[in-house]
Amino acid sequence: MDSRRKFLKKIGAGSLLLSLPPIYAQQAKVLSREVNKPIVLSTWDFGLKANAEAWKVLSTGGRALDAVEQGVRYTEADPTERSVGYGGRPDRDGKVTLDACIMDENANIGSVAALEQIKHPISVARAVMEKTPHVMLVGDGALQFAQEQGFPLENLLTEASEKEWREWLKTAKYEPVVNIENHDTIGMIALDEQGNLSGACTTSGMAFKMHGRVGDSPIIGAGLYVDNEVGAATATGHGEEVIRTVGSHLVVELMRQGHTPQKACEEAVKRIIKFTESRKKTLDNIQVGFIALNKQGEYGAYCIHGGFNYAKYDDAGNQLISSPHYLI
Structure with a gap:
């Protein structure tokens, strides 16, 4: 029967x-279709430990927003991760300046850029989102707000980072190298048990950048975008190229048009390649990678050069995955 x-x-x-x-x-x-939830994705191998922190929230029915904040805070606090938070490489003036943004399922957003002396810019970004009428604070204004919210001032320049900076000063020449962690980010996107999406992105930016340079990571639509009807995406690599295409928003809009997360990431990378070639620029020292997640818990990633990986944590466990790439 x-x-x-x-x-x-x-x-x-x-x-x-x-x-x-x-x-x-x-x-x-x-x-x-059956939804694969909860699930969290994050960029690079340090995403494994960050995912484990996020999973503590997701596995107990917690909100995706709380999960992504807690996840990337772990990486921000780790002095051995040289492109995020405490221990991040400084700019050419020897100052560690941090960028971050966060976005929830209701399109609430918060962002900080060029923030100094604060270990957890992602939490300051969330405070901007929840406690101000604005969506972005920068520089001294972001620092003033962080102090008003009770965030302690800390020296973020570790001995190892200062040593590298002083060595760099001997030539003071910026030469980006693909896939070394002088321009990488932790971006994290998650789908919770309630079926809601959120994302977070945080970085110290390019090593030895010009003081005041801001990349894609704190810019909603570039380094991170979430649409709770469709999906979420985040980016890593050379921020200028991601900003040029509003990359993460592009990935989400491609998913809205019916592309899988994998196909959407591929098309967004090809758009960057097209723009680069139209400007008569070489791809030799440009790396960009995207990861994406849709409302069904399906995910994907793509990058220009090989070497980019990302971490995925769902009911099947925590796993590091090598991203497909355009150039062999």
């Missing part, structure tokens, strides 16, 4: 789909 009921249910569902206009039939198919 149970088998007969299941059969009739399938027939009825199929008939309903056939009777719907194509766009609504496609939406009905999406809704009928």
Whole structure:
């Protein structure tokens, strides 16, 4: 009897789909698929430890927003991770300046850029989102706000980072190298048990950058974007190229058009390549990678050069995955 009921249910569902206009039939198919949740993705191998922190929130039914904040805070506090937070490489003036942004399922956003002496810019970004009428604070204004919110001042320049900076000063020449962690970021996106998406992105930016330089990481739509109806994406690599294409927003919009997360990341990278070639620039020293997650818990990634990896944590466990890439 149970088998007969299941059969009739399938027939009825199929008939309903056939009777719907194509766009609504496609939406009905999406809704009928089993959702892989909760799930969290983050960039690079340090994402494994960050994911583990985020999973503590997600696995107990917590909110994706709390998960991504807690996850990237772990990396911000680790002095051995030289491109994020405490221990990040300084700018050419020897100052560690941090950028971060955060976005929740309701399109609430917060961001800080060129923030000094504060270990957890992601939490300051969240405070901007929740406690001010603004979406972005920068430089001295961001620092003033952070202090007003009770964030302690700390020296973020570690001995190892200062030593590297002083060595760099001998030539004072900036030469980006693909996939060394002088321009990398931790970006994290998550889908919680309630089916809501959120994301966070935090970085110390390019090593030895010009003082005041801001990349894509704190810019909503470039380094991070979340649309709770569709999906979320985040970027890593050369921020100028991501800003040029509003990369993470592009990935999400491609998913809205029906692309899988994998295909959306591929198309966004190809857009960057097209823009680069149209400007008569070489790809030799340009690396950009995207990761994406949709409402079904499906995910994907793509980059220009090989060497980019990302971490995925769901019910199957915490796993490091090598991203497919454009150039061999």
